[in-house]
Amino acid sequence: MKIAVARETRDGESRVAMVPELVGRLTALGYEVAVEPDAGRHALLADDEYAAAGAVVDETALDGADVVVAVQPLATDSIRRLQAGAATISFLPTGQEPEVVGALRDAGITSFAMELVPRISRAQSMDALSSQALVSGYRCAVVAAGMLRRFFPLNMTAAGTVPPAEVVVLGAGVAGLQAIATARRLGAVVKAYDVRAAAAEEIRSMGAQAIDLELDTLDGAGGYAREMTEERAALQMERLTPYVAAADALITTAAVPGRRAPLLVTRSMVEQMKPGSVVVDLAAESGGNVEGAEPGEVVRIGNAQVWGGQNVPSQMPGPASKLYAQNIVNIVQLMTLEGAFAPDFEDEIVAGSCVTHGGRIHHEPTRLALEGED
Structure with missing residues (x-):
């Protein structure tokens, strides 16, 4: 299974979804970690640090990825590069990003929004809203x-x-x-x-x-x-x-x-x-x-x-990225079973944070806002 770390492309975004010191946590779960070049540059993290930590730094990191992690939602052209059935984990403000939600749905991508992680005790280590706040x-x-x-x-x-x-x-x-x-x-x-x-x-x-x-x-x-x-x-x-x-x-x-x-x-x-x-x-x-x-x-x-x-957390990209990356590792660990990315949709955290899955909008408030009643 391959996890790709996306290079952020939105203006003013300096964070990165994974830091070198936590790459080993993902490889220990059985994943190959691929990082787009310069993904950590604005957070003062060099490609060589990712490579030394066991990641592959490659411009084609997203191609063939089973899971893509990012801070901001992926651009629609990046979504089109993903294989059907792949998953994305990022912030995804659905009310502000209807085109992205539609693209994820139409591409058959399973997407998870970090801001939708339920605020329950078991999910505290995955609560990116709190870490960035x-x-x-x-x-x-x-x-x-x-x-x-x-x-x-x-x-x-x-x-x-x-x-x-x-x-x-x-x-x-x-x-x-x-x-x-x-x-x-x-x-x-x-x-x-x-x-x-x-x-x-x-x-x-x-x-x-x-x-x-x-x-x-x-x-x-x-x-x-x-x-x-x-x-x-x-x-x-x-x-x-x-x-x-x-x-x-x-x-x-x-x-x-x-x-x-x-x-x-x-x-x-x-x-x-x-x-x-x-x-x-x-x-x-x-x-x-x-x-x-x-x-x-x-x-x-x-x-x-x-x-x-x-985008105040991005003004301190080093600590913000480290905290966010830890949130990402914890939610990936929750969704991993025997070395494979296998989210259990009966789990409250998984179900609550899922936006799209299987070619449909899974998050009901978003589905009603974008598609209306059936």
């Missing part, structure tokens, strides 16, 4: 510290005392908690808010102050927050306004895969921030938590610089 959370705190023209930590010197910066984090999922932890390590005073019931304790465990707006919690499925009414959203914004206004840096991380990011901070709220303040919106790509944020851009709103995140 860890990278994003660290990165956005470092971005905020770099953009802010003052110290994060308290400094007491013979020349006087410089008070610490105040950082407010909205959203306390994996990314938010990592942003909190990083800002705290840098010495900032951190306050944070999340609509979920368990979040306050998690925030405090990171050494931050949990903001209590005295509103009902909004726990949803899979550890995500459920949508709020317009009335509650308006009240939440009103009560958050003084915290936003007092912050030197505001970091927002609230997002739910497949849905538009909730608007948490209006332009008028940002306009109340002090001169030199910084806003980092990690959810800018999916609609943004901050009104006016633009993905991949820094815009000025009032006195604040607003940084919009765009």
Whole structure:
């Protein structure tokens, strides 16, 4: 059985789906590993490292592959190169990639989407959304510290005392908690808010102050927050306004895969921030938590610089690739039986993450969106 590692072709994508140090895990399962040339170049991983680890580096790596692993969905011309019955494992946002889903279906490819891996205990080691959110959370705190023209930590010197910066984090999922932890390590005073019931304790465990707006919690499925009414959203914004206004840096991380990011901070709220303040919106790509944020851009709103995140994990391709590759190894191991790739569709993880199989769309919400009712 042959596993091919695809070279990413989408603009701005610097990650790679497999790193040399984990190639041996796949060969130990009985696979031949083939890597497209320069697949790891942007993550500072040379072809020679893959070859030394036991992989074959070949421009025709995808030809005859039983499984292809990638970060982003394969391009349609790459899909057409695959043999019928082959499998792909990658991120695959089905709502944004209908042409790719159709091409996979029509080519008879079995495809698995890493963002559809169920959020259950048994699947934690395969949860690429969480591993990449860890990278994003660290990165956005470092971005905020770099953009802010003052110290994060308290400094007491013979020349006087410089008070610490105040950082407010909205959203306390994996990314938010990592942003909190990083800002705290840098010495900032951190306050944070999340609509979920368990979040306050998690925030405090990171050494931050949990903001209590005295509103009902909004726990949803899979550890995500459920949508709020317009009335509650308006009240939440009103009560958050003084915290936003007092912050030197505001970091927002609230997002739910497949849905538009909730608007948490209006332009008028940002306009109340002090001169030199910084806003980092990690959810800018999916609609943004901050009104006016633009993905991949820094815009000025009032006195604040607003940084919009765009493919943030790819801005740290080394650690992001290593974590993602470990997720890939774990899901491949789950689907391997006696040296062969043999996914068990009775398994909750396999069934939940499968998008196409046997010439049809297996993921029901995607099938209904693209094909409608039978």
